[in-house]
Structures are given as structure tokens and as C-alpha cells.
Amino acid sequence: MGAIKFSVTYESSNTWARLGELHTPHGVIETPVFMPVGTQAAVKAMSPRDLEEVGAQIILSNTYHLYLRPGHRLVERAGGLHKFAAWNRSILTDSGGFQVFSLAQLRKITEEGVTFRSHLDGSEHFLSPEISMEIQMALGSDIAMAFDECAPYPADYQYTKNSMELTSRWARRCKAAHHREDQALFGIIQGGMYADLRKASADDLVSLDFPGYGIGGLSVGEPKELMYEMLEVVIPRIPKDKPRYLMGVGSPDCLLEAVSRGVDMFDCVLPTRLARHGTVFTKTGPLTVRNAAYSEDFLPLDPGCDCYTCRHFSRAYIRHLLKAGEMLGMHLATLHNLHFLLRLMEKIRESIGQDNLPQFRKAFLEQYYGGRT
């Protein structure tokens, strides 16, 4: 018995999509699921009760950020991340790897691990599979992720192969170092945009029998079709009874396409970041409410939406708040975007259960893109 239990409750007859239940020490998650990102132990501009209201079942938090500030030992002394952030539902922590490769400076990769400088103050730090496990065990998330190297895009075959093999060796070290029984450890499949490397990575990690698998190194700038191709290579190699988590994906079209290819879990900063920059999701596509065109538009962000924002406030008011630098503007836009995306996931789950995901996907995307692609 591990920390989590996953069961597929329904398999779609016309796509690779499936419904599932992921049991963690903090509750039952219905999959496919989208996880809002709470980088620094908080989803930006949202309180825990706001997250519950929009239906978040699990959030992601960043090991790299929490390690640097406030420090994982402080969070541990606070009683763990759930208690520190007053979030009683599930939490997944990433490994810190992705941020080391995207945010930190002067990094140096060796077999042992990665030396890097903090993006906050330039101080030197070292992360390794063992240290990432130590940090994530101290944080006490429900799901920890193996420490991987996320190769850049584009990267040549040899670089990607070496990187994927390093990730595999690191996955073994993570498994050996991880020993928290109320926390599950997922492996991460790499291999860039090379089908044979993706297969090798998947097969090797599956041989280690992780309770779930992240698919990393996608949605890093490649054409979407290439991402879907890689999913089609990887997904059939992961045992059906293990959850599959596509890391860093969160646009409505990618969610629909990836679910159709059998993905169960997602995370992305897109809905929250877009909101703070004044762009909101609507049924008929993204709308940049910050634009002057909306200064006297007294409609809700997305007419017909039943979130708190759309039930009470107009585009004109939210635009005013954003222009005037009032935090409330970012809060209301973020709340709407998360509601929109989590409601989309709910509709996706409904349509899988009714075996009409292909029809739902087509209708949604036609309305969303209105002829555009």
C-alpha cells in the first residue's frame, strides 16, 4: 500500500480518455484534473477559500521557491505545507528541477546534481536527487516529483539522450532516498522530441514501478502537434492503473487534446498569470479586458458564467481596477480564469462519462476559436 491509490472508474470508448479517482491522504481527486499553481505556498491573488469555491481539488507548489524562501525546515516546523498555507486538500510539489533550469543562474550540472545561484540574492546552492527528496519530504506534500533534468528546446539528439539517461539515474536515486510513507513519489519521463528516447525513458521509469508518472519537457516551445505526437508515443507505455501527469500544460485546447490522449493530471500558471496581465477566458476565446475597448463595456467577463466575478462585476469595472493598480482587479480576474478552467475540466469529465468527448471537444473549440486556430 502506498500513500495514494488510483483507480480508473471509466474508460472512454472513442478516445484514450478515462475517468479516475486519485485517493491521497487529503482526499479524493476526480481525474482528469487541473492543478492551480501556488508557487510560493499561495496561488497568486487567491485565498484557500477562494480556491475551494472555484473547485480546486489539488494545487501544485514549487520546491525551488519554498526551499529558498521561507525554507523547507521552517515549513516543516510550521507543521508542513498544508498547515502552513491552511490548505486542507491535496498538494503536489515539483522537484525544483524545472526552476533551477529556467530561473536560477550560473547553473552547473554534474552527475551528482546541480549547482546554481538563487534568482533572489545570487547565493550559491546545490540540488540533487537526495536533497530534492529531503526538501519535499519536509514540505509534506501528498505527491512529490523525482528530480529531473528538463532539456531545453530545441536540443540535439545526443544532448537529449544524455539528459534523459541522467534523469533515469537520478530517478533511481530519488526512489532510494524517498521514505515518507504518506507521500507518493512520481517519476518523470523525459526524452525531448525524439520518439525513441521517449520510449526508452518511459520503459525505464515504468520498470522502477512508480505510483504515477509525470511527462516532462513538453509545452516548452515546440509545435502543439509535436507535443501530441510525443504523448501518443509515451501514454501507451505507462500502465493503465497509474496516473499520467502532463507537466506545465493549461490552455483549453491542449487540455482537451491531452485528455483525449489519456492524460489524467495537469498544472500550469497560464490561467493565473493571464488574469494578472488582464486577459480572461471566455466561451468565445480569450479577452484582453485591460484594453481600452472594454472601458465602457458593462457586460460580465464571460456572460452566462456563474463565478463570483461574473455574477457581480463588469468588464468596465475590472478594467478600471487593473488600470488603477487595484489588487481587487487581479483577484477577480484570477478567480474567473480558475473557475473557467476548472469548470472546463468538470465538463470534460462529464463528457467522458457520456462517451461524447470528441463532440464536446469539437463544439468547445469551434466556439472558443471561432474559426481561428
Next chain:
Amino acid sequence: MGAIKFSVTYESSNTWARLGELHTPHGVIETPVFMPVGTQAAVKAMSPRDLEEVGAQIILSNTYHLYLRPGHRLVERAGGLHKFAAWNRSILTDSGGFQVFSLAQLRKITEEGVTFRSHLDGSEHFLSPEISMEIQMALGSDIAMAFDECAPYPADYQYTKNSMELTSRWARRCKAAHHREDQALFGIIQGGMYADLRKASADDLVSLDFPGYGIGGLSVGEPKELMYEMLEVVIPRIPKDKPRYLMGVGSPDCLLEAVSRGVDMFDCVLPTRLARHGTVFTKTGPLTVRNAAYSEDFLPLDPGCDCYTCRHFSRAYIRHLLKAGEMLGMHLATLHNLHFLLRLMEKIRESIGQDNLPQFRKAFLEQYYGGRT
């Protein structure tokens, strides 16, 4: 019949304090009341439902700011300020005078009005009693304030006298220009720190029979004792059946002292601004939770407080959020500070009704200042 109705429901036997009910087109306000400040049609870091939760009965919004951005005509086309900001309880708007004198640049005062440059973009504008009325009528607040000159502190006798007399002439022009029946217009008593000028201002404005009176030009840097002296000069000259509003006051000690001298209404940015800068109210005095001393303090901001923030989060977590630049930190601190101050007003009202305000004041201040003054 005017837009508002005020009735004193209980007169304290041992102070000048009284309980009252202020009926506006948007509800009944129990006085003495504190009004949170929503400068730009939003109380910073709070949503309307947060404000309802902490018990705000009425908020203040700033004519100067709304005139400049988004513009009062836009707010009018949105259906007025209540609808624009989705706030269904009462609103008081100030006249714009105070901000013109404290924020705007290159102002030039004539009998007609004030020419100034916007603090946002340097553009030139003109405000007069008539224009201030026009703006506030367009905003549609429940209570509008007369356009006054708020003399600086310190100011010599002659400057203050001229300024007070100008304010009196402007009050007449405001009264003549104001014609919105669902909005009350309050006069503002000036006169700086000179008792005879305060008396003359009060008597003249009372002769104009406004439905309520602001007391302006106090809490501008003078010793608190001087402010209390001026209140003792002014308050007895205002008819008992009219609400008395001390503008810009909001520290716990000043609220207690001013209520004891017969003030019914207050507004101040203090609780919200302090919170954003990391200082919170507690029963034992202000606490700068941003300080390193609280980095591992897992107590609530104010132990025993029953606000959302104190029920769920620790000082350590809120300090982390503030240091990390997470909006949630400002939100949680603001929510607590407003809850604290509005709960204090509630306790003040209870103690007036029980005729023990002097005892309550003494006990509160002893605990709050713990020997300090």
C-alpha cells in the same frame, strides 16, 4: 424629507457619546460608525463580500480619484457607484477638496475654485463647489460632502480665518448647486486650531441647516490633545439630531476619545494602509508582522480574534507572503485590521448602551498601550 434620516437612540449618561441610526437609501447604519476607505471605487485588497463579512456598513470613496479615473460620467453610465463597484450598502463620497490640497500639484485657489494638475499625468483640471456637486451627484453616493479648503497645519490665524470664510461661502454654493434627492449633502466645519474660528464656522454652517456635519482639518499633524479640544468646542454647537463626522480619524485611541466627545462617524486609510505595510492591530497594540522576529511565530496575528485570517493563518505565514510579495499577505492583513477596527466600534456601541464607555475605554487603552502612550 431628505435623503437620510438620523435618530439618536441612546444618550450616554457619563460621556457625550450617543447611539444612533442613520437611514440612507441603502440601509440603516448603526452609529458610531467607522467607514473603510475605497479610494478608487474599491477598498484596497478587499472585495465587497469581504467587506460585508467584516461588518462594514458604509464605505467612503474619493471624488478626486474617481473624477480623474475612470471619470464620473463613466460611473454614471455604469448605473452609479454602487452598481459599478457592486457595493449595495451605503457610500459617502468626499468632496475632492482634501486630495486637491494633498495630492495634486501646482494648485491655484481663487474665489471661484481650484485649478490643479493631476497627480497621474500632470493634466490641468478645475474643481469648484458646483463641479464637486456635479461629480458627486453623478457618482450617486448616499452622502456627498461640501467642497472645502482644508488649511495646512500649522497655519497662521489670518490664513485660517480667510480659508474658513471661503469654505463657508463655498458651502452656500454647494447647497445651491446640489439637487439630488436621494443623496444627502453634509457641510464641513473648518477653522484650524483656533477655537473662535471653529465656533464661527460651526455656527455659520449650522445656520445653513445641513442634514449632517463633517469636522475637517483635524488629525493633520497637531497634538491629539489639541484635536480633542477642538472637538469640545465644535460638538456642542451642532444640533443633537444631526450626525457628526470626524474626517480622517481611525486610530483606536482617537476613535475612543472622539466617540466620548460625541462623534458619530469616522473614516481613515490607517487600518488598510498599515496592513499593506505589514503592521496589524492586536489587543496588546500594533504588531509589525513583517519583522524578522515573527518569521517562526506560529500564533495568529491576534490570538483570540475570530476573523478569517486569525482562524486559519499564522504570523509566520503572513510574514512569508508579505516578504515574498504575494498579494494574499496584504489581503489577509487588511481583512484582519478592518475586522479589528469594526469590532472595536461594535464594542464601543455596546458599552455606550450599557453606560460603561469610560470603563471600556480605560481597559482597552491600558491593554493596547500596556503602559505606553
